[in-house]
Every structure is written in C-alpha cells, then in structure tokens.
Amino acid sequence: MQSADPARRTRARVDRLLPGITALLTDGVQQREINEAAGRVLRAAGERPAVALLAEAGLDHQVVSHRMWAPLLGDGVAALTPARTTIGYVTAVRLHPVPGDRTTVRKATASFLTGPEILRCRARLLAQIGDLPAGAADAEWTTVLELARHVWDAADSARQAAIDELAGLYRAQIFAGRFLGRDGVPVRLEAVHQATMPVRWSDAAAGRRPFPEIGAAGPYDADQDLGQSVLHRVFPAVRRIVLDVDVPDERWPISEDGLDLIDLPMLDGRLRTGRAEWLIETELAGAGAVVTVEGPQREAERLLDRLRGPSPTVLRGPDNYLVLRDGGALADLRAEICKQGQAACLAARAQRTEAAYEGFRQTVRRVVAALDETPLAAPPMASPQEMAVRDLLGRIGAExxxxxxxxxxxxxxxxxxxxxxxxxxxxxxxxxxxxxxxxxxxxxxxxxxxxxxxxxxxxxxxxxxxxxxxxxxxxxxxxxxxxxxxxxxxxxxxxxxxxxxxxxxxxxxxxxxxxxxxxxxxxxxxxxxxxxxxxxxxxxxxxxxxxxxxxxxxxxxxxxxxxxxxxxxxxxxxxxxxxxxxxxxxxxxxxxxxxxxxxxxxxxxxxxxxxxxxxxxxxxxxxxxxxxxxxxxxxLLGGGPATTGVAPQAAARRIEDLLERADSEEEHQ
Known part of the structure; x- marks a missing residue:
C-alpha cells in the first residue's frame, strides 16, 4: 500500500527512477551528478520530524525548558535536567514510543560541528564583535585572533563576551579535531551536565579582564568515551547532544516517523552569545514547529520575526511563571505537539523534499540536454534479454x-x-x-x-x-x-x-x-x-x-x-x-x-x-x-566492453519517458 506521506512518496519515486536513469548513462560525471541530486532528496525525505523548544529566561534566571521535561515525558527523565542552570548547547530528544508506562533514557551521544559550520559560527561571532577590517571573516585563525586582541581593551562587555566565545571556539576546534563532523559519539549525560558552563549574567561594572587564553591543548586523540574534562574542552565544537528516549506510546501517539524535541539554548537580552544564537537559528531552520515560552522581553517572538526563509509553525507554550512554579499548564501541550506539531513537521518535510526533488529533476534535464548534444554514434542495440536483465536488476536495487x-x-x-x-x-x-x-x-x-x-x-x-x-x-x-x-x-x-x-x-x-x-x-x-x-x-x-x-x-x-x-x-x-x-x-x-x-x-x-x-x-x-x-x-550474456546499448539521444528519450511515467503514476495514486 502506497504511503500517504508526500515525502515518502517522493522518496519512493526517486528510488524507482534512479536505477533506470543511471543504467542509461556511461559518463561517470553525469552519474555522480544524478546520484548526488537523488541523495539530497532521500536525505530530506528521511529527516525526523522536529519540534523545537524556545524559551526565555525566567524571573529567577532558570532555564525554563528544563522544567518542561517531566510534565511532557513523565517519570524517568530526571536525568535530563541538569542540577545547575546552563546555557549554550542543544539537546535533541529522540522519542521512541514503546508499549508500557515507563519513560527510559536509552542512550546519549554527541554530534560535532563540521569545519564549515565552525567557520559560519565564527563569522557570527565576528559580526557581534564588529569594527573589524573587511575580509576578517575569511582570514586565517591567527589573523582573526590578532584582530580581536587589538579591539579587546576598548570593547564593551557584549563584545568581550563574543571574543571569549571566539577564543573558546578556536581552542575547541583544535582539541576536538578528530571528532569534527562526527555523529553518535557516546557520552554520559551526567558528564554533559557537569562539563557545560553555568550561566554567568553579564555585569557591565565587572572591571577590565585580560585577553582570553588562546593556547590550545590538543588535538585530543585518546580512543575512549568523552569524559567530563574532555567534554569541557571540546564543548564549543559540539553541535548537539542527542538523547534516545523510550516513551509510553499511549502518552505519545505519534506516527512511525518518530519525533524529536529540540531543546534550544535559553534566550535572554543579558546573555549575548553568538554561538548559541547561531545554533538556535540553524536548528529552527530545520524544525517544522516551535513551542515558545515567552518572557517579559518577548525575545522568542523577535527572534522568529527576523528568521530568514520559511518560519516554523508556532505552538504557544505556557508562561514562565506556570512552568517554573507549577508545570501543570503543560498537561495539554503534549497532545498539541503530537497533532499540530507533528503535522506541521511532516508538511515542512514534504516541502523540503519536493524542493530537493525539483532540484533532482533539473539535474536530470541538464543531463538529458547534454545527451541530446552528444555526437551521434552507432552503438549496438541491446537484446530483449539484456533489457530484461537490466530492468530487473534496477528494480531489485530500488528495493x-x-x-x-x-x-x-x-x-x-x-x-x-x-x-x-x-x-x-x-x-x-x-x-x-x-x-x-x-x-x-x-x-x-x-x-x-x-x-x-x-x-x-x-x-x-x-x-x-x-x-x-x-x-x-x-x-x-x-x-x-x-x-x-x-x-x-x-x-x-x-x-x-x-x-x-x-x-x-x-x-x-x-x-x-x-x-x-x-x-x-x-x-x-x-x-x-x-x-x-x-x-x-x-x-x-x-x-x-x-x-x-x-x-x-x-x-x-x-x-x-x-x-x-x-x-x-x-x-x-x-x-x-x-x-x-x-x-x-x-x-x-x-x-x-x-x-x-x-x-x-x-x-x-x-x-x-x-x-x-x-x-x-x-x-x-x-x-x-x-x-x-x-x-x-x-x-551473464557475454559481449564486449560496457555499453548501454543505446545512442545518447535514445537514452535521453528513455530518461524523459521514465520521468513522464513517474509523473503519470503519481497523478493516479
């Protein structure tokens, strides 16, 4: 039975098309282009639905979202909440509905920033510092740090905080060199909580401080799990902490696609942290819905207003007072996340998948145009037996x-x-x-x-x-x-x-x-x-x-x-x-x-x-x-060198026919 989810249908369409198209191509560059474009469709269609939690700091400076875990997930999630207030990292809680009434944290892993992501985060911090020469964002690290040193003494507390983060990011990307771009690195949750820095509210009258230490102790190359001391050093290079959590299926009636709850860093005007802001905006770009817990400054609303691209569907959470003092106001939020939240996520995933599929189609059209312009040759025609073998192998490959x-x-x-x-x-x-x-x-x-x-x-x-x-x-x-x-x-x-x-x-x-x-x-x-x-x-x-x-x-x-x-x-x-x-x-x-x-x-x-x-x-x-x-x-059949058995122009017509047939099948489903 064909899935009703548009993203799944699009993925199935590409799975059916890809073997037939690549089997008609002899040019390795064209095959690679088609495969890469198809890979973008498959990745977009395979994304898990994600609902972000975006909260402003409470009146007693607590991270509000930490108070939402127990009411949302139930008993068994005490380990998700740090013993002290921390900021600056993303927790992705991957929900796995299972029979029973028990919530269990199955495992914890860390995902690290890639090299290009570190450079994008660095560019955000440099923009927060300001007053730097043109081209600073593209300069080498040594040049960037030297420029930051020159503006340190005249910088206010917000700019100095950005320079602190810049130095920390530099040290972390050296120490965490072997982890950059990796997912699924095992960690212990208590080590994560102890390794993160507690909130330090900015104080304009704190006096002048020396330029941050930029000496890097690394790279770290021991082959073992990340302990607290190592995590503390590499944390600026951590992209996400990912927790796999089993939840009762009666409390979380979500589809087989699953659901991720993305706990974002806390919002507060007194905490200007460029790295956290970059992480928040990056996560929101991939989330289909966001639960906002507004405070008196309306930070969440202002942040969503200035997002580029499509904004996620907003689900209004309770106010800070209820979350911090009671938690009872979250009783109905879970049902809203399961219905409106997941529906919005699936719709957003379908849009991203369709956009990737349109890119795939454009790539195929460029290849077809190139085949049409190929000089005519006279390759031998394939026998019916050969075509039957190729067709069957393509369908087995799709499965x-x-x-x-x-x-x-x-x-x-x-x-x-x-x-x-x-x-x-x-x-x-x-x-x-x-x-x-x-x-x-x-x-x-x-x-x-x-x-x-x-x-x-x-x-x-x-x-x-x-x-x-x-x-x-x-x-x-x-x-x-x-x-x-x-x-x-x-x-x-x-x-x-x-x-x-x-x-x-x-x-x-x-x-x-x-x-x-x-x-x-x-x-x-x-x-x-x-x-x-x-x-x-x-x-x-x-x-x-x-x-x-x-x-x-x-x-x-x-x-x-x-x-x-x-x-x-x-x-x-x-x-x-x-x-x-x-x-x-x-x-x-x-x-x-x-x-x-x-x-x-x-x-x-x-x-x-x-x-x-x-x-x-x-x-x-x-x-x-x-x-x-x-x-x-x-x-199987013998013969000479590899050949598709068709002229390039004939291959182009067959590829067009495959696309038209796929469109026709989609229209009749």
Whole structure:
C-alpha cells in the first residue's frame, strides 16, 4: 500500500527512477551528478520530524525548558535536567514510543560541528564583535585572533563576551579535531551536565579582564568515551547532544516517523552569545514547529520575526511563571505537539523534499540536454534479454535502497519486534524478570513466611549471595541481547522476504537460468532477493572490557549496599518490624529486576546500534553490486566492453519517458 506521506512518496519515486536513469548513462560525471541530486532528496525525505523548544529566561534566571521535561515525558527523565542552570548547547530528544508506562533514557551521544559550520559560527561571532577590517571573516585563525586582541581593551562587555566565545571556539576546534563532523559519539549525560558552563549574567561594572587564553591543548586523540574534562574542552565544537528516549506510546501517539524535541539554548537580552544564537537559528531552520515560552522581553517572538526563509509553525507554550512554579499548564501541550506539531513537521518535510526533488529533476534535464548534444554514434542495440536483465536488476536495487533505509526503523526503531509482536526491549525485560525470579533465595524466604511475616531462622541475611547472582545475570546479558536481536532481525527479514517475493520469482525466471556466465555472478545477484545471508551479519566482537572497571560498573548498579545486612537480618534496625514483612521481600526483588533491566536496556541499545550499522553496511555493498548492470550483463550474456546499448539521444528519450511515467503514476495514486 502506497504511503500517504508526500515525502515518502517522493522518496519512493526517486528510488524507482534512479536505477533506470543511471543504467542509461556511461559518463561517470553525469552519474555522480544524478546520484548526488537523488541523495539530497532521500536525505530530506528521511529527516525526523522536529519540534523545537524556545524559551526565555525566567524571573529567577532558570532555564525554563528544563522544567518542561517531566510534565511532557513523565517519570524517568530526571536525568535530563541538569542540577545547575546552563546555557549554550542543544539537546535533541529522540522519542521512541514503546508499549508500557515507563519513560527510559536509552542512550546519549554527541554530534560535532563540521569545519564549515565552525567557520559560519565564527563569522557570527565576528559580526557581534564588529569594527573589524573587511575580509576578517575569511582570514586565517591567527589573523582573526590578532584582530580581536587589538579591539579587546576598548570593547564593551557584549563584545568581550563574543571574543571569549571566539577564543573558546578556536581552542575547541583544535582539541576536538578528530571528532569534527562526527555523529553518535557516546557520552554520559551526567558528564554533559557537569562539563557545560553555568550561566554567568553579564555585569557591565565587572572591571577590565585580560585577553582570553588562546593556547590550545590538543588535538585530543585518546580512543575512549568523552569524559567530563574532555567534554569541557571540546564543548564549543559540539553541535548537539542527542538523547534516545523510550516513551509510553499511549502518552505519545505519534506516527512511525518518530519525533524529536529540540531543546534550544535559553534566550535572554543579558546573555549575548553568538554561538548559541547561531545554533538556535540553524536548528529552527530545520524544525517544522516551535513551542515558545515567552518572557517579559518577548525575545522568542523577535527572534522568529527576523528568521530568514520559511518560519516554523508556532505552538504557544505556557508562561514562565506556570512552568517554573507549577508545570501543570503543560498537561495539554503534549497532545498539541503530537497533532499540530507533528503535522506541521511532516508538511515542512514534504516541502523540503519536493524542493530537493525539483532540484533532482533539473539535474536530470541538464543531463538529458547534454545527451541530446552528444555526437551521434552507432552503438549496438541491446537484446530483449539484456533489457530484461537490466530492468530487473534496477528494480531489485530500488528495493535494496528501501530496505537499507528501513534497517534502523525495523530492527532498533518503532517497528522492531519479534515474531510474536513483542518489542526487543520488552522481550529482554521479560527474560531478566524470569531470571531474577528464579533465584533460589526467594523460595527460601517465601517458605519462611507466616502470616506475611518472616519467621526468624536460617535466612539469607547479607547481600552477598544476591550480588553474586546479579553479577552472573549481568555476565549473561550479552548472550541474551544477541538472542533477542537475532529474533528481531529474523522477523524483519521475514517481512522483507514477503515484500520481494515477486522479484524473487522473476529472478529465477530471468537471471538464474543464464548459466553462461560465472556461477558466482548469479550467486551474488541472488543475495538481492534472498536474505538468509544477513542473519550472519554481525559486528566484529568488541574488545573484552577491563574486569576491574566492569565489576565496578556492575556493583554500582546493584541496588543494595553490600556492606549492610538485609532488612530482615536479626541485627537490622527494624528487625521484627517492617523489614520482615512480605512487601519488603517483594520490594527487594523488584529493585533487583529494575536494576538488571536498566543495565540490560543499555547493553541492548548498544548491541542493536552495532547490528543495525553492520546490516546497513552489508546492504549498501550488495546494492552497489546490483548497480553495476554492465558488468553483470557481460558476465551473464557475454559481449564486449560496457555499453548501454543505446545512442545518447535514445537514452535521453528513455530518461524523459521514465520521468513522464513517474509523473503519470503519481497523478493516479
């Protein structure tokens, strides 16, 4: 069934067109132009809907948007809110609706600015400094910093703040050299909160300060996660902190496209930070809707008024007082984000995709015009058998492209499930619960109950045995995660096998009988319609963790203090009281389950991401193999050098025919 989403329809149209067009081209430059233009369409169509949160500082100088997480997302998001007020970074919360009523932060990663983005941010800071010679924005860093030094002493507090940021950006881009342009760099959320700088309200009477230090300690090249001290140094080069959060699907009835909540830096007239302003405007350019929380200065309204290009749809949030003091005013905002907000995002995505598609069409027209002007030649005409092979390979390639786009959604995203419909996370939580409930300590305790109270006797009294069981369970988590992921991948492949079944039948009718060529050619192409080989696509085994560090992490997650006796021990403070009640035993068991599930979900998220990337990489390689029709035709049918079998002018007419047919199909859907 064809998707009703215009962006998805446009992406499917390009997927169908691209193999047929590129198969008719022999010029590598023309093929690259077409592929790049198609890539822009596919990227625009694949963007996740994004709703930005734009808030002005509150009366008590708190970052207002931090107070919106709990009312919007529910319990389980306390970690999203820093313990102190910070500014200057963007948090992208990627919502993943799952069954249940629990909100869980799955993982945190950092995305870094690219080199060109750092230069654009630098240009914003130079504009804030002002009074610099023409061409300063294009000068080398050493020249830029020297110019800033010359204006430092005469600069007011706002201009000095911009120079401070300029020096910080310079130091960060050197120290973070190996991270620039990278996405998905693992970080710990608490390290992010501690690494960011707290708000320092500008004070015009603060006195003169020395020019900021510009010595850079770098580049940083250690191969490890970013800790607090490293994050503190590279933070000006951070583009986003991205959080994957599982939310209850009943509270967040959003479509399979998902939804991102983009928490933007705080607005306040006393905080002139050029880098933050550049980040805000850049994020708003990609957001389909924005929730504004206005303050007395109406900063959000003024900022939106001066945006270039299409403005996002505005959803009015509650005023500062209600957010800071109550939070109850956000009860209905979630529903508005899910309906009007996501609808606006999808409409904006469709507009950007259509604009990219029009660019794709213009590129194709330029190529057609170039083909028309090519001197006539007399290439041999392709046989009907060759054309059938080329057409089939093109359609299989289009399905592989769609399959590659679907990997994350179908294995680690909202559509991921095992054969019985349960999600991977729910399956792992069930397994963990079963394992914990099977520990022998619980039957011993329950058998000692009399009228719901433990009778003194030979009972487990110290956490040691429970800790040993907990450690054994954590040791078994990688294998359990692998089983869950294997079942998820098999279910996903089963779905795609059904979808490509007609192409598989056609493959065995058209290509499999062509045994003139090497058998390995047929075997390689058969992988495009038979996916059993993907079940063996697993990432390289990770290096074993340091035992001491791993044991420390497990013990830190263990919910009981190993040095203290259990609540029902005869020497416990409440011995004979509540500590011996059935509810205490059940509470301890539940804490074991929750702690183990939290560790399991973290490991499952990492394992899913690794498996998705491995399968996506294998599919891309297979798709690249499918998109070499000349070589395959020669191997299967024999013949001379690669040729499309048609004259350039005939290729131009066929490309025009492909476009017209695609337009006609779109009109009739």
């Amino acid at each position: 592989l492209s769609a399959m590659t786009d679907d990997v994350e959604r179908g294995i680690a995203g909202p559509a991921a499930s095992l054969a019985d419909g349960i999600t991977p996370y729910a399956a792992l939580r069930q397994w963990i619960t079963t394992q914990v409930y099977a520990w022998p300590q619980w039957p011993a305790l329950f058998s000692a109950l009399r009228h719901h109270v433990l009778v003194p006797g030979d009972l487990p009294s110290t956490p040691g045995p429970l800790l040993a069981r907990f450690e054994r369970l954590v040791h078994d988590l990688p294998e359990a995660c692998a089983r869950v992921i294997d079942a998820t991948v098999e279910n996903w492949l089963r779905h795609w096998s059904v979808r490509v079944a007609p192409l598989k039948s056609e493959f065995f009718e058209v290509i499999a009988p062509l045994r003139d060529g090497p058998s390995d050619t047929v075997a390689q192409l058969r992988r495009g319609v038979q996916f059993g080989w993907l079940t063996e696509a697993r990432p390289e085994p990770a290096a074993p963790p340091d035992d001491q560090r791993a044991n420390g992490a497990v013990r830190a997650a263990f919910p009981l203090d190993p040095r203290r006796n259990l609540p029902w021990h005869q020497d416990a403070d409440d011995a004979g009281g509540h500590g011996r009640h059935l509810m205490t035993v059940m509470r301890v068991r539940r804490e074991m389950v929750v702690a183990a599930q939290r560790l399991g979900e973290e490991r499952l998220a990492d394992a899913l991401a690794a498996r998705v990337e491995t399968i996506r990489r294998r599919l891309r390689l297979q798709r690249q193999a499918q998109q070499q029709p000349d070589a395959h035709v020669r191997a």
